[in-house]
Amino acid sequence: MGFLKLTISSLIALVLISCSIAEGFPGSGFGYYSGLTPEFYQYSCPQANEIIMSVLENAIAEDSRMAASLLRLHFHDCFVLGCDASVLLDDSSTIVSEKNSGPNKNSLRGFEVIDEIKAKLEQVCPHTVSCADILALAARDSTVLSGGPHWEVPLGRRDSRVASLSKSNTNIPAPNSTIQALITQFKRQGLGLEDLVALSGGHTIGVARCVTFRQRLYNQNGNNQPDVTLERNYYNDLKTVCPQNGGDNNISPLDLSTPVRFDNRYFKLLLWGKGLLNSDEVLVTGDVKQTADLVRRYAEDGSLFFFQFAKSMVRMGNISPLVGANGEVRKDCRKIN
Numbered sequence: 001m002g003f004l005k006l007t008i009s010s011l012i013a014l015v016l017i018s019c020s021i022a023e024g025f026p027g028s029g030f031g032y033y034s035g036l037t038p039e040f041y042q043y044s045c046p047q048a049n050e051i052i053m054s055v056l057e058n059a060i061a062e063d064s065r066m067a068a069s070l071l072r073l074h075f076h077d078c079f080v081l082g083c084d085a086s087v088l089l090d091d092s093s094t095i096v097s098e099k100n101s102g103p104n105k106n107s108l109r110g111f112e113v114i115d116e117i118k119a120k121l122e123q124v125c126p127h128t129v130s131c132a133d134i135l136a137l138a139a140r141d142s143t144v145l146s147g148g149p150h151w152e153v154p155l156g157r158r159d160s161r162v163a164s165l166s167k168s169n170t171n172i173p174a175p176n177s178t179i180q181a182l183i184t185q186f187k188r189q190g191l192g193l194e195d196l197v198a199l200s201g202g203h204t205i206g207v208a209r210c211v212t213f214r215q216r217l218y219n220q221n222g223n224n225q226p227d228v229t230l231e232r233n234y235y236n237d238l239k240t241v242c243p244q245n246g247g248d249n250n251i252s253p254l255d256l257s258t259p260v261r262f263d264n265r266y267f268k269l270l271l272w273g274k275g276l277l278n279s280d281e282v283l284v285t286g287d288v289k290q291t292a293d294l295v296r297r298y299a300e301d302g303s304l305f306f307f308q309f310a311k312s313m314v315r316m317g318n319i320s321p322l323v324g325a326n327g328e329v330r331k332d333c334r335k336i337n
């Protein structure tokens with residue numbers, strides 16, 4: 001009986017340990033065991049990196065914004081059920097697609113590029129490279145091709161058989177978020193203030209639609225007044241792009257001075273009152289000293305930003321991956337096998 005008790009309790013301990021391994025420890029930074037490893041496809045698909053890079057080079061040469069769109073796609077994947085390519089699933093009889101959520105609809109781009117990568121990989125190493133890993137590698141390569149840092153991407157994620165429209169609506173922060181809301185939503189994913197500030201630096205490339213920043217121009221606090229933290233000339237320019245009524249889909253760069261270059265200019269702009277989204281500017285103006293200090297440090301030191309961005313991208317990429325026998329490797333990123 002005593003023996004049986006011992007066996008049962010060690011079994012429970014084992015299950016607990018393997019569960020936490022499978023989920024990873026997103027808050028704990030470099031060098032911990034997430035179940036993922038950069039060498040995952042070393043023997044099964046050594047050409048994977050090269051294939052992804054060559055598709056991206058062409059796609060970004062054709063459309064410079066594509067780098068930004070692919071970086072964002074990985075973020076929107078990881079914040080909903082973990083980095084499991086749930087964001088790529090189309091509507092079907094069993095799937096309610098995340099593509100129709102508030103943050104994603106008429107906004108997420110790059111699905112065709114992921115399809116092209118997947119098709120090429122299926123020819124060379126069929127049924128091997130997961131869509132979730134393609135998203136992680138495409139985000140890294142898009143950063144590199146835009147002039148940003150390089151990092152080793154831990155690999156071995158598997159693809160989900162489910163999606164969550166509701167989590168896509170609740171987990172992805174809104175552009176009018178307060179600093180407290182941003183901190184809370186990142187914390188829920190196991191990410192800290194350093195991750196929040198560094199990863200917001202992803203807004204050094206790409207654009208946003210008028211609907212995402214209109215509130216700041218015309219009615220920031222429900223009093224029909226603009227956001228007083230907006231620099232005056234920038235505010236006037238934004239009003240011509242984004243009228244009070246109409247023009248919802250008019251776009252403006254998130255980093256107005258170097259919109260397709262991955263650099264630390266985004267942080268300098270925040271210090272000058274020239275951040276596009278409320279969620280950008282509140283990193284400095286939102287009464288949280290740590291985030292404001294981090295913005296100042298990254299504005300001063302581009303290589304510190306690059307170092308922390310790479311570190312935080314690995315952390316974000318480690319959010320609840322499906323590993324081992326969980327999930328599947330999709331043949332078509334848009335549908336379950």
Ligand code: HEM
Pocket residue numbers: 065067068069070071072075106107108109173174175176177182199200202203205206207208209210212277279
């Ligand atoms: C901190 C909370 C965040 C909020 C509130 C936020 C919000 C937004 C919004 C509203 C847009 C414009 C979408 C549109 O108008 O269609 C956008 C674009 C973008 N976001 Fe974020 N974002 C956040 C964090 C991140 C993170 C962590 C990354 C990646 C590391 C990222 C990367 C991007 C990129 C690259 C674009 C431009 C996409 C394109 O041009 O296609 N964002 N974000």
Ligand SMILES: *[C@@H]1O[C@H](CO)[C@@H](O)[C@H](O)[C@H]1NC(C)=O
Pocket residue numbers: 174176177178
């Ligand atoms: C953000 O915008 C949404 C939708 O327009 C609105 O319901 C919400 O109250 C806004 N939040 C803040 C903090 O202004």
